[in-house]
Amino acid sequence: MMPVLSILTSLPVAGGLLCLMTKRASLARGIAAVTALASLGLAGWIWLGIGAGFSSGGGMKFVERADWVPGLGIEYHLGADGLGGLMLLLSAIVCLMSIVASKKVASQPGLYFALILLLESGLFGTFTALNFFHWFLFWELSLIPAFFLIKLWGGEKRGPAATQFFVYTMVGSVALLLAFLALYQATNSMDFEVLTRMASSGELATAIQSHLGPVALWLALMVLLGFAVKVPLMPFHTWAPAAYSEAPPQVTMLLTGAMSKMGVYGLLRLALPIFGQQLAQVRTPLLWLAVLNVVAGAWAAVVQKDLRRVFAYSSVNHLGYCLLAIFAVAIPNGQGSATTLTQTAALDGVILQMFNHGLTAATIFWFLAMLQERTTGPLATSLNIDGFGGLRKPAPVFCGLMGIALFSSLGLPGLNGFVSEFLIFRGIFPLTWISATVAVLGLLITAAVILTVIQRVFTGPLPQRWAAFTDLTTGERLAVAPALILMAVLGLFPQLILGTVNATVTYLLAGWRL
């Protein structure tokens, strides 16, 4: 069998090397776009393959296995299921969108596109690796291009933003690393599937207890910290608005569209299966933090002036639903079919929400990139919300299409965001109705935030200085159209994704002991 996942992971690296060799911006962008398109094709093929293979259960497909450092329990172990496969697809989509959106790179186009491709590779590796060592390499690898992309092409305060982003994530990573080293010490394994099995049989707890003493909860919290920073979970989120607003919007597309999903993915792939019982012990405070994410994240977006910061906080809010559902699910399972169905609904919703948020947030930042391109010049200072108004007059298509993305973010039925949010609330309401009832406020505040953006930017009288604002070109319309069409298609036919996701979630839940 072809090592498809290895090919997928190395493809962007190869393209990135080619990009580095060229000096011409258009050529570099072309190479990058072709590479990303090829990756998307392959990721799509893998996704379809995963779905097709599910007649034999929802476990790992496209598995690759080889010894690496046997003495240390390090194995080259790759695989993709409905969770990882969907994230591969999302990463490929978002990277392609980011590359297409990067029309004018201020300097060093070859390096810029090479870094994006390297980041894509890091994402692919993270979403396919099933051995901690291997996984951690890619987890860290993706950080490096992101750091440089912020640092070199960012806005005025890019320096502190990049450093904060890097150091913050690094702290989380160190915690993760230490926790898994301890786990290795206790179990002699770094394989996710092995660790999951041990956790569900109870061996893991015994092993930790006998080798390390009563530290299982602490290990769980360290792992949680690593992911909490990445998602981000309040109060570990302060790097995010800075990074999202200082990075060029095209890079923020990657950060919020794909990289933030690494954290949620980690929670689903590592934290819940391995430390589910420990998370259940601290479930209540975690739930309140997640509710805080949802509500305070949305509320903080209300007072932001810079459009990028508005949507940075909006991302915090949207990922808060994922966190809320993940924490809500952390109750002892096997309590009967009704609870299992509820947990399944919640996790289906989480995974779908990861995809939906990635697609929608990336599209919104794409529109912000186009807005920025049109407003840089002597008149514009930033994407300050107060500086706009009445853009529907000169640019009806821009406003109409961005409106679709905004309403997707708002959770309008018929577009993608609604289904996942509905599933999440369907899941969490029976599990923790108080959290659900408070968190539902987030839906209201998000609506207020988004309608305020529309009101301030699109409607009202047109300021003189935007009288010559140009509408989207035909090329731009065609470029964003697939993303918008995908939003509508997924809003109407969520089964296209949920069929595979649901099979995976059912399979995973059966193997976990929470």
Place this chain on the structure above:
Amino acid sequence: MITIHTASLAASWFAQENAAPFKPEFIEGAAATIVRILWLIPAIPMLAAGLIALLKQPQRRLAAALAIGGLGCSLLLAIAAFGHVLTSWHAGAATREVVNFNWFDMGATQLQLGWLLDPLAAVMLVMVTFVGLLIFIYSTGYMAHDENFTRFFCFLSLFAGGMLGVLIANSLLLLFMCWEIVGLTSYLLIGFWYHKPSAAAAAKKAFLTTRIGDIFFLLGIVWLFAQTGTLLFYNVGFGAIESRALTTLLAQPAALGLSAATAIGLLIFAGAAGKSGQLPLHVWLPDAMEGPTPVSALIHAATMVAAGVYLVARVYPLMSASLHPGTPTISLTVVAWVGALTALFGALVAVAQNDIKRILAYSTVSQLGYMMVGLAVGGVAVGMFHLITHAFFKALLFLGAGSVIHGCHEEQDIRHMGGLRHSMPWTFWTYCCGMLALSGFPLFFSGFWSKDAIIGSAHNWPVSQGPFVLLLIGALLTAFYMTRQVSYVFFGKWRGHGTPHESPSVMTMPLAILAVFAVGLGFFGTPAWPWFSSFLESKPVAFDGLAGFNEPGLVLLMTFSSLLVFAGLGVGWWLYARRPIAAPALAPFHKHRQEHGDEESTAPGEIVDVLEKASPSIWAFLAGRMFFDEFYEATVLRWYGWLASLAGWLDRRVWGGLVSAVSDSFRGLGWFNKNLDSQGIDGIFDKGCEELVTGGGVLAWLQAGRTPGYLRMLAFGVLLLAGLALVVGAAMGQVRL
């Protein structure tokens, strides 16, 4: 009951995608073709909307043709569906037929959606498509000179699709989805003249206020789903509002001694209250008059705002589910009181408004209250009958108001109209029909029969006579404020500027047709021939003649309420039409209004209403709409602002401060490592990066080797770190700490 194995379009699409087995669909009753293609009724206007969206602005005729053609097809299908139900009814067959399909997998189950056809849906389908079509046609005249004519018809078509979807949904979830689409189009159409800040603000207010109701509604949906495992209304006995599920819900205690059925019913009613402008969520509806008048007629009078009433009617089995059948439930008691208070509130405020559309808007709020009471105290048929008659006469009134506004050169203040009965005869006579129907003029107008049925049921309500009294006062006020409006607009002398003119026939024809229905519809629901309620309840209908009035007290009550209506009409006439309203000196007022943009205050030289002279304070209270908006601004909106500032402050100061504190303390600890740190991170990275960006000549060299070098170093560093840690860890593992 027939089991159909041919899956619907959507289901077969999924069936190919997935190996998962799909449950067959169940169709209650006969599986008629019309039921299977019922989904086309909302789909055709939606498709039309999609096509219009692709048109260019100058393609006006095509846009209008697509919209009208699309809705016309829906009307034909709706009539066919109505005929089908009618046939089944006459044949004594089952009148409810459903088609369900799988939407997506959830665990070992599937989430199912579906559509249904029953008398309730059939009546609404015909009403919405018919009234909608008339308003579409009217709009071609009203919006003829608007530069965004094509987009207007795109939004209108999308609205029609969403609204028809609400009507045929056999799933609370599908209903909610269409409900939100309808909310979106309402938002888009209120803010249609987007360059006006007031329109943009009103649109946002409408969306957010209804969404407050909707989040409760959503909670109700997920609760119902979690409890019953389905969101289908009807599914051969396994639907969420069929007796099996209701028994479970009744047995399930929620909080405060309420059963889950009651709690869910109240949550769903909150959604209905938001959409239907019930207290205290009514504040958006009057502001929604910022939209073009055909929109006010279609969405904010006849159809969308009635969707809340329809929702309550649809989930009526849930609302009325009780362990003690026959007693009024808590949910319905709440509905009755909210409706009654809203009915009185709307009528009171409508008395003191001067904007022709705002009077009608508050009248709509009030009438929606009547419908809610009707549902709560008299059952589905009583509330729904008023919904149907109201849809016709209120659409008529709004379109008439649009004709007046059109003919008076965009004037909306009734104080600057007058005497229009001479210059706009068609509009005048049709408007009178609508006005008398709304007032409940006895015997000959539809509003009388539908409103009296509600008042009569309220009188028989065992819980309290409160709603009954409130509704009676409301009926008096309704006749009064409509007489006031008509006197101001059509009687006396012309007080405006320019010359008023009658509207083109494309606008007056719909008025005439609606007027016929405003009069005639009432005869489908008289005690003598209760066709409407029999149809909705699928009972045989009989012509009782005068025997239908034999119910004790019925004739007395009708006489009494008629007297109230006459009193309202008479007092209105006495105060406003007996003597012509004096024309004010207009010039200074208009100047003032232009300078201050102030529409509500009475400027110098303005007509002072006789009631305002009598009691300025009460008048100010009513004219200020009982200060609900001000109250919300002072409370909810202020808290919202505070909490937002708090969240922002927490972010900047507390969380950000925490991070700074931690990093500062680390910096303190790492003081000894200062060299390594500052040189290592700040030094190398910053310097390297600055060089990269600015060092023009060095760039080529850097690109050739240096930057990848950094990357390599970094990657290598991570590898090294990981390896080192592993080795150490392994070693530690061997020594066993």
